[in-house]
Amino acid sequence: MSSARLLLDMQEIDQRLATSAAEFRKLASQLESEGNLKRLREDSESSRFKVLETRLAAGKLDAEVTALKTRMEDIESRLYGGAITNLRELTALEEEHNLSKRNLAAAEESVGPAKLAAEQAATKHDSLQVQLLETEEEWKVTSRELKKRARDVSKVCKGLEMERNGASEGVGERDLALYRNLLPRKGGVAVARVERGICQGCRIKLPIREIGQLKSADNLVMCSSCGRILLA
Numbered sequence: 001m002s003s004a005r006l007l008l009d010m011q012e013i014d015q016r017l018a019t020s021a022a023e024f025r026k027l028a029s030q031l032e033s034e035g036n037l038k039r040l041r042e043d044s045e046s047s048r049f050k051v052l053e054t055r056l057a058a059g060k061l062d063a064e065v066t067a068l069k070t071r072m073e074d075i076e077s078r079l080y081g082g083a084i085t086n087l088r089e090l091t092a093l094e095e096e097h098n099l100s101k102r103n104l105a106a107a108e109e110s111v112g113p114a115k116l117a118a119e120q121a122a123t124k125h126d127s128l129q130v131q132l133l134e135t136e137e138e139w140k141v142t143s144r145e146l147k148k149r150a151r152d153v154s155k156v157c158k159g160l161e162m163e164r165n166g167a168s169e170g171v172g173e174r175d176l177a178l179y180r181n182l183l184p185r186k187g188g189v190a191v192a193r194v195e196r197g198i199c200q201g202c203r204i205k206l207p208i209r210e211i212g213q214l215k216s217a218d219n220l221v222m223c224s225s226c227g228r229i230l231l232a
């Protein structure tokens with residue numbers, strides 16, 4: 001069998017090997033990312049923080065309202081208690097009363113939206129938790145299947161590697177080196193058949209001289225257009 005023919009056989013095995021290796025890499029990356037569990041866990045964690053954050057904000061506002069109400073009561077009892085008669089002091093107290101009133105109104109207005117935000121955050125977190133638990137259950141099954149498939153594909157790859165090594169026996173060192181060099185540079189097609197005088201690698205018609213060489217030469221003949229090893 002000619003070197004070119006042997007190399008074509010090798011190429012067929014290499015192409016199958018590339019497909020299986022790509023599938024293995026895909027499976028490995030799916031297993032690594034745990035489906036979309038990783039992202040879901042992150043989302044759930046940040047939603048938990050959001051719950052704490054919004055609850056804290058609502059609690060702070062509640063405390064602020066209570067403090068302001070106490071403050072107002074205190075001011076009012078002093079303002080209307082009759083103990084303070086000094087006009088300047090009374091005016092200052094009245095100003096403080098107005099300021100506290102405005103602050104209280106603002107705080108009371110913010111309590112509702114803050115509580116709503118806390119409720120919404122809690123609802124979102126709950127639904128993410130449910131989704132997370134469901135996805136974890138699903139992943140148990142899916143990951144078992146993926147692992148099994150990855151083991152099978154890995155076996156196929158090993159078998160193909162052995163097959164390819166077997167196929168390389170009988171090919172000269174130099175021809176083998178040339179093939180290995182061309183394969184990645186020519187998109188996995190280092191050996192191209194010639195049909196009706198046309199190189200099937202680049203679809204360009206070969207010069208008569210090259211076709212002549214191909215028929216008579218013992219050495220490998222390369223396509224003058226794409227550089228691939230030709231097989232008549």
Ligand SMILES: [Zn+2]
Nearest residue numbers: 199202223226
């Ligand atoms: Zn060509």
